[in-house]
Amino acid sequence: MSQTDPSGPSASLGRKDLSTIHAVAQSLAIGPMFSTALLLGLVSNPATGAGWNATLAILLAGLGVLAIGYAVTLYARRFAGAGAVYEYLTHGAHPWVGVLTAGVFFLGTLFLGGGGIYLGVGLLSEGAWEAHISDNAPAWWVFGLIGLVIVLVLNHLGVRLAVRAMLTFAALSFVPMLTLAIVILAKGGADGISLSVFDPGETSLFGVAGGGVLGGVLIGILLFVGFEAAASIGEESHDPHRSIPRAVLFTITASAGFYVVMAFAFSMGYGKSAVNEGAWALSPGAVNEMATRYIGSWYGAILDVVVILDAMALALAICVTIGRGYFALARDGLLPKAFARTSRFGTPWVGNLMVAVGGIGLMLVSWLANYQGRFVAPGPDGQLGPIFPSDGYATFILSATVGSFAVELVYVILAVVAFALVRQSGSNLWQYAVIAVAVATPVLAYYGALNPAPHDRTNVNWEAFYWTIGVVAVAVLWFVVVLVMRPVNVRRAASHAAEHHGVPPLDEGLDFEPLPEREMPL
Numbered sequence: 001m002s003q004t005d006p007s008g009p010s011a012s013l014g015r016k017d018l019s020t021i022h023a024v025a026q027s028l029a030i031g032p033m034f035s036t037a038l039l040l041g042l043v044s045n046p047a048t049g050a051g052w053n054a055t056l057a058i059l060l061a062g063l064g065v066l067a068i069g070y071a072v073t074l075y076a077r078r079f080a081g082a083g084a085v086y087e088y089l090t091h092g093a094h095p096w097v098g099v100l101t102a103g104v105f106f107l108g109t110l111f112l113g114g115g116g117i118y119l120g121v122g123l124l125s126e127g128a129w130e131a132h133i134s135d136n137a138p139a140w141w142v143f144g145l146i147g148l149v150i151v152l153v154l155n156h157l158g159v160r161l162a163v164r165a166m167l168t169f170a171a172l173s174f175v176p177m178l179t180l181a182i183v184i185l186a187k188g189g190a191d192g193i194s195l196s197v198f199d200p201g202e203t204s205l206f207g208v209a210g211g212g213v214l215g216g217v218l219i220g221i222l223l224f225v226g227f228e229a230a231a232s233i234g235e236e237s238h239d240p241h242r243s244i245p246r247a248v249l250f251t252i253t254a255s256a257g258f259y260v261v262m263a264f265a266f267s268m269g270y271g272k273s274a275v276n277e278g279a280w281a282l283s284p285g286a287v288n289e290m291a292t293r294y295i296g297s298w299y300g301a302i303l304d305v306v307v308i309l310d311a312m313a314l315a316l317a318i319c320v321t322i323g324r325g326y327f328a329l330a331r332d333g334l335l336p337k338a339f340a341r342t343s344r345f346g347t348p349w350v351g352n353l354m355v356a357v358g359g360i361g362l363m364l365v366s367w368l369a370n371y372q373g374r375f376v377a378p379g380p381d382g383q384l385g386p387i388f389p390s391d392g393y394a395t396f397i398l399s400a401t402v403g404s405f406a407v408e409l410v411y412v413i414l415a416v417v418a419f420a421l422v423r424q425s426g427s428n429l430w431q432y433a434v435i436a437v438a439v440a441t442p443v444l445a446y447y448g449a450l451n452p453a454p455h456d457r458t459n460v461n462w463e464a465f466y467w468t469i470g471v472v473a474v475a476v477l478w479f480v481v482v483l484v485m486r487p488v489n490v491r492r493a494a495s496h497a498a499e500h501h502g503v504p505p506l507d508e509g510l511d512f513e514p515l516p517e518r519e520m521p522l
Contacts, residue, residue, distance in 0.1 A: 032255055033173040033310035035223045036262050037287045038120055039400065043216040043223075043263065045281035046203075047377055047387075048449070048461060050216025052275050055197040055263040057213050061220025062256030064441025065227065068411050069252045071418040071438045072228050073245035078421075079494075084228060084321070085410055086328055090494035093417045099334060099482065099493050101413055103475030106325045108406025108468075112225060113318020115358025116399035119366065121147035121311045123392055127285055128304035140392050141363050148359050151315045155323060155352050157345055173310040176302055178258070180287070181265035184294050189268030197267050214448025218461075221445050222404040223259055226318060227251050266290060284389045319355045326351035331496070333489035334482050366395035375460050387460075394460070401449075401464035406471050408442035415439040 044054035075088035085105045090098025122144030129137035185193065196202055200213050227248055269290045270280045280286055287307060291300035327348035330339030343349045365371075371394035376384040388394035415438035422431040449461045457463045483490050 032223075032258050033177050033307050034117075034120060034124075034314055036177060036259070037124065037285075037307040038396070039219065039223055040259065040263060040266070041280045041283060041286045042397070043219045043281075044267070044275050044278075045216075045219075046276055046278050048215050048459070049219060049281065050213045051203040052197055052267065052272055053200055053203045053213050054216055054275070054280075055260060055267055056200060057216025058220045058223070058259050058263045059198075059256070060213065061217045061224065061441070061445075062252070062259065064217070064437060064445075065221055065224040066249070066252050066256065067434045067437035068415060068441060069227055069248045070434050071411075071415045072248055074418050074421045075414070076244040076248065084325065085414065086325065087494040089413065089417060092421065095490050095493045096479075096483070097413070097417070099490055100475060100479040101410055102325065102329060103478050104406055104472055105410045106322060106329075107471045107475055108403050108410070109318060109322055109325075110354065110358035110403075111362070111399040111406065111467075111471075112403030113314055114322045114355045115362040116396055116403065117311060117315045117318060118144040118148050118355075118359035119362055119392055119396040119399065121308065121315065123284075123390075123396065124304070124308050124311060127288075128301070128308065131285070131288060131304065132301045141366075144359065144363065147312060147315060148356060150312065151319050151355065152352055154316060155319045156343055156347055156349050173306045173313075174258070176299075176306050177262065177287075180291055180295065180299070180303065181261050184265045184269040184290060187294055189265075190271030190274065191268075193268055194272070196272075197264060212448060212451075214444050215451070216448070217441070218404065218408075218445035218449035220259075221408060221442060222400060224252060224255060225404055225407050226314070226321070227255070269294065282387065284393065315355075319352055322354050322358075323348040323352035326354055328494070328496075332493050333486055334493065362395060362399050365399075366392045369395065371395050371398055371460075371463075374458060375463070376458050384458075398460055398464055398467070401461060402467040402471065405446075405449075405464055405468040408445065409468075409472070411442050412439060 040054075040058075043049050043057050044051055050057035072088075075092055079087050079091050086098055086102035088098070089101050092098075119140075122140035122142070125143035125147075126137045126140040129143075203212055266280060266286065267275055274280070283289055287303050288300040291297075291303050326335060326339045327342070327350075329335045330337055330351070339348070339351050341348070341350045370391060372386050372388050372391045375387050375394050375398075377387045378384055386394075388397060415435055418435050418438070419432070422428070422435055450465060453459075455462055457466070
């Protein structure tokens with residue numbers, strides 16, 4: 001495809017020939033193996049997470065995210081575009097809401113797969129090298145930059161190539177990881193199999209003694225962030241109003257089942273006392289540790305490669321989301337027109353470069369901020385000490401939490417606005433209940449994350465909260481500037497995202513009436 005005029009409304013992406021399997025691949029590349037390696041254990045953190053109730057926290061997070069996913073499908077059945085959340089809220093609520101929320105969403109996503117993922121790729125690769133090749137591994141940031149280049153090249157050459165890579169990486173990842181879980185459980189774990197992980201009385205629900213179950217739910221939701229990624233290829237799908245809703249719900253359901261199984265297996269693998277002492281949460285290589293203990297070091301090497309491949313799949317998927325998001329905003333005149341430039345492969349190559357801004361920017365933060373020394377907690381001897389093994393790892397956790405806070409704020413807004421869509425569908429009580437759960441899940445997660453002491457910047461969640469305030473402030477500033485300087489563009493935001501008035505494909509009994517014409521700001 002030849003390069004289009006980036007400033008005109010005709011700017012477009014590739015052919016409209018992507019199917020449900022492409023949408024599933026885009027959503028399913030949320031990095032389940034990568035998250036199992038670097039994030040899943042944090043749910044069990046006895047200070048800020050759910051401790052022995054990590055499996056329960058993940059189950060609750062999965063059910064809550066499924067409700068959020070249902071809210072997203074209400075929009076996906078109606079609207080399709082490259083900006084996803086941007087088009088959904090612009091048409092479903094108001095242009096002001098859509099534009100401002102897009103700013104929060106795409107900035108927040110830069111802290112996740114648009115930036116933080118490359119810290120994760122680097123740290124995982126460095127650890128695998130040192131464990132299986134030699135002690136003289138290249139610095140983690142070298143691996144991170146290599147991963148960044150690979151992602152940019154594959155996404156530049158076309159979304160179909162990127163999607164094929166995602167599917168390949170995912171197929172090579174699931175079986176070895178699930179095999180590990182089965183072996184751990186078959187061997188009875190460290191102390192036998194116990195269902196007490198589902199008893200909230202083992203820790204606390206509201207964080208009276210640490211983060212509690214709800215503190216774990218915040219991190220549990222983080223495991224699923226990115227499930228809405230399928231919506232970013234809506235403009236290139238031949239039937240987005242059918243394929244994207246199905247991909248979203250399938251992804252959440254499959255991922256939730258996988259995370260619950262892995263959390264249960266790892267809890268049993270470590271044993272109750274070790275989990276409650278932070279052995280799983282603070283381990284920099286929990287997957288390798290479990291594989292070596294229950295199968296052998298050779299299997300740990302296989303899983304290290306599996307996790308790195310899965311991390312690359314996640315990086316590819318988030319690059320697709322970010323590149324198309326900035327493309328959509330620029331096409332509508334809300335960002336500099338350069339962001340709407342497309343390559344001869346029909347890819348938003350300038351928008352894709354934002355992942356380099358996020359990745360390299362966070363690498364600089366890891367070198368300059370000394371977060372390993374700042375995030376401290378009392379040790380067994382009562383003395384304060386670092387809770388993360390390195391500055392890079394501490395920065396990765398911080399960036400993931402910032403991204404989670406920002407994206408979950410967007411989830412709240414999506415869910416609140418979805419009440420209007422439910423009302424127009426005929427006011428089914430069960431739908432109101434599902435959307436209520438969608439609103440409550442991130443709100444309760446915020447409470448669980450920010451309730452534990454200390455309420456200062458030695459607590460990674462509170463430091464992330466302050467960063468998130470900065471993200472929102474930047475988004476508000478950008479919104480005010482475009483509203484003042486380009487009011488017509490704001491009024492016409494997301495006009496390319498056509499509304500679909502047919503019968504929603506996932507629920508033949510749910511027939512929406514067209515939304516009323518919205519009032520445009522003067």
